[in-house]
Amino acid sequence: MVIHQRADDNPDRDPPEALGSAPATPALGSSLDIENVGKSFRAANGTVMQALSGFSLAVEAGEMVSLVGPSGCGKSTLLRLIAGLDSPTSGELRIGAELIAGPSADRGLIFQQPNLFPWLSVRRNIQAGLVARGVLAECRQDTEHFLRLVGLEAFADRYPHELSGGMAQRAALARALVNHPRILLLDEPLGALDQFTRMKMQDEVLRLWLARRTTMVLVTHDVDEAIYMSDRIVLLTPGPGRVERMIDVGLERPRYRNSPRFLELRTRILEMLHFTGGGAPEPTTR
Amino acid sequence: MSAGRSARYALAPTAAAAAALLAHMLIPNQQTALPTRLYPKLLIILMGSALVVALVQWAWRRSRPWVAHHAPLMAGAIALVGTWDLLTLKFAWFPLPYFPGPDMVLQGVLDDRVLLLESAYHSLTLLLTGYGIGVAAGLASGILIGWFQSLRYWATPVMKVIGPIPATAYIPLVMALFTSSFLSGAALIAMAVWFPMTMLTSSGILSVPVAYLDVARTLGAGKRFLIFRVAVPAAMPSIFLGLFMGLCAAFLTLIAAETVGVKSGLGWYLKWQQGYVEYAKVYGALLIMATFFSGLMTLLFKLRDWALGWQKGLIRW
Ligand SMILES: Nc1ncnc2c1ncn2[C@@H]1O[C@H](COP(=O)(O)OP(=O)(O)OP(=O)(O)O)[C@@H](O)[C@H]1O
Numbered sequence: 001m002v003i004h005q006r007a008d009d010n011p012d013r014d015p016p017e018a019l020g021s022a023p024a025t026p027a028l029g030s031s032l033d034i035e036n037v038g039k040s041f042r043a044a045n046g047t048v049m050q051a052l053s054g055f056s057l058a059v060e061a062g063e064m065v066s067l068v069g070p071s072g073c074g075k076s077t078l079l080r081l082i083a084g085l086d087s088p089t090s091g092e093l094r095i096g097a098e099l100i101a102g103p104s105a106d107r108g109l110i111f112q113q114p115n116l117f118p119w120l121s122v123r124r125n126i127q128a129g130l131v132a133r134g135v136l137a138e139c140r141q142d143t144e145h146f147l148r149l150v151g152l153e154a155f156a157d158r159y160p161h162e163l164s165g166g167m168a169q170r171a172a173l174a175r176a177l178v179n180h181p182r183i184l185l186l187d188e189p190l191g192a193l194d195q196f197t198r199m200k201m202q203d204e205v206l207r208l209w210l211a212r213r214t215t216m217v218l219v220t221h222d223v224d225e226a227i228y229m230s231d232r233i234v235l236l237t238p239g240p241g242r243v244e245r246m247i248d249v250g251l252e253r254p255r256y257r258n259s260p261r262f263l264e265l266r267t268r269i270l271e272m273l274h275f276t277g278g279g280a281p282e283p284t285t286r
Numbered sequence: 287m288s289a290g291r292s293a294r295y296a297l298a299p300t301a302a303a304a305a306a307l308l309a310h311m312l313i314p315n316q317q318t319a320l321p322t323r324l325y326p327k328l329l330i331i332l333m334g335s336a337l338v339v340a341l342v343q344w345a346w347r348r349s350r351p352w353v354a355h356h357a358p359l360m361a362g363a364i365a366l367v368g369t370w371d372l373l374t375l376k377f378a379w380f381p382l383p384y385f386p387g388p389d390m391v392l393q394g395v396l397d398d399r400v401l402l403l404e405s406a407y408h409s410l411t412l413l414l415t416g417y418g419i420g421v422a423a424g425l426a427s428g429i430l431i432g433w434f435q436s437l438r439y440w441a442t443p444v445m446k447v448i449g450p451i452p453a454t455a456y457i458p459l460v461m462a463l464f465t466s467s468f469l470s471g472a473a474l475i476a477m478a479v480w481f482p483m484t485m486l487t488s489s490g491i492l493s494v495p496v497a498y499l500d501v502a503r504t505l506g507a508g509k510r511f512l513i514f515r516v517a518v519p520a521a522m523p524s525i526f527l528g529l530f531m532g533l534c535a536a537f538l539t540l541i542a543a544e545t546v547g548v549k550s551g552l553g554w555y556l557k558w559q560q561g562y563v564e565y566a567k568v569y570g571a572l573l574i575m576a577t578f579f580s581g582l583m584t585l586l587f588k589l590r591d592w593a594l595g596w597q598k599g600l601i602r603w
């Protein structure tokens with residue numbers, strides 16, 4: 001795949017410059033296997049609600065996959081399962097050969113809401129993962145790097161209640177990135193950002209991905225974003241979610257948002273979403 | 287604010303003190319009280335300092351809002367003392383020995399100043415010892431009960447039964463347990479503080495938004511981090527509520543303990559002077575108690591504002 005060759009071009013020269021200090025172990029993406037996973041919730045009134053059923057997906061190490069699907073189809077549920085915050089009702093999830101048994105700093109999750117710790121300044125929020133893993137002293141430099149990356153240097157000592165929604169989401173992004181996870185799960189992390197910051201952040205995430213070859217699973221409602229970012233796009237059925245269709249993007253990187261092939265793919269996907277029917281297309285077609 | 291209006295505000299305390307002084311000197315006494323110079327002296331000092339403040343705010347504009355805010359309160363307080371003087375010493379509408387005027391109270395405080403200082407010191411050490419122990423114990427048990435489901439199962443019924451008993455009801459028990467009256471007093475106060483501290487800490491921990499814990503777990507947090515770096519800080523507003531309720535309970539219990547077993551402190555002094563029908567000294571002790579307690583409260587408020595600065599705009603009390 002083209003992307004992997006690009007990432008291999010500069011395996012170790014690029015990361016240290018780009019990311020300040022390199023972590024002790026080189027962060028490489030892990031492969032992810034989701035086999036026939038189902039997840040149901042018991043609602044307060046006793047009825048069982050099926051959020052996912054028979055969901056299977058294999059993500060290669062270092063791959064970037066986008067999940068696109070109508071609201072409520074179980075995308076966040078799936079990311080929580082991969083993160084290890086919940087366990088599936090049926091089926092198995094594996095990282096490499098290992099079953100996912102619980103959360104780990106190796107799998108970063110950026111939630112739909114920023115969920116910053118309101119009692120910590122922006123800088124200390126970003127450092128939280130380093131403190132949790134007891135590596136703050138070694139990795140202090142990383143904090144400053146990621147503060148700059150998300151453009152929040154000037155707000156490092158502010159508290160979350162002083163941030164705008166987009167700034168808070170950027171801080172949450174930095175907080176997850178500072179751990180250099182092997183798998184990064186992003187739940188519409190850029191949804192709250194304005195168009196320009198959004199495009200800038202897309203490039204930053206891509207740059208990080210190329211540099212660290214982190215495996216990424218990105219939930220998005222934005223078809224352009226999915227095409228611009230990912231190797232593969234997974235379209236989900238309305239809940240209970242399962243894979244409706246898999247699309248190989250296959251465009252060379254760097255990608256151009258106005259290239260004919262980009263636009264052609266965009267039209268194709270939008271048509272597919274349209275055929276899925278239901279009341280859901282609005283948020284995805286915009 | 288206009289200069290004229292701010293000047294009127296700033297001069298109000300001076301005027302109030304002058305009026306009180308005139309009333310005190312011109313109106314004949316109805317209560318039979320030993321004449322002292324203490325009260326008029328205090329009024330003159332107040333008048334002088336209020337005048338200085340008024341001049342300062344006239345020269346230094348930046349101080350005007352502060353002065354304008356506090357001057358009416360100050361004037362009101364002086365007027366209140368002046369009225370008290372009229373109702374007691376001057377018109378004797380309230381009779382002796384139960385209602386001495388401000389003059390006698392000041393004299394009483396001055397006479398017993400050494401004893402009062404000692405008493406305040408004893409009260410403070412007893413209060414802080416008991417409060418400290420109660421807060422530490424309450425924090426520990428509150429965190430444990432809030433975090434561990436199995437502990438909560440056993441602790442909830444126990445708390446429900448022994449929690450509502452006022453600590454003072456344990457006086458006989460505590461006096462049997464401890465030979466030292468200081469220790470028994472401290473134990474009583476600690477018990478009184480422990481209960482609200484435990485309740486509010488555990489309920490604070492229980493209501494920590496799960497999202498914060500989830501985020502921390504995906505960042506690689508272990509149990510220690512989850513408890514002490516997520517749950518406890520998130521529960522801080524509730525914990526501070528416990529600290530306040532605990533402090534109020536501690537005041538109550540302190541005075542009760544001092545009037546029963548402990549042979550020193552402000553509560554003991556109060557009871558002792560009441561026995562001698564020295565009401566001037568009773569009021570003196572009450573005044574000192576009031577400053578003492580409100581000082582501690584203010585300190586706790588300052589601590590809270592500092593510790594909970596992150597939720598600015600959320601605190602409503
Ligand atoms: N903890 C829970 N308890 C009960 N039901 C839940 C829970 N979490 C999710 N669900 C249900 O599972 C379904 C999928 O939810 P999920 O949050 O995964 O959707 P989503 O695809 O992320 O939607 P959106 O695009 O709007 O974020 C929903 O119908 C939701 O009501």
Ligand SMILES: [Mg+2]
Pocket residue numbers: 075076077112187
């Ligand atoms: Mg979601």
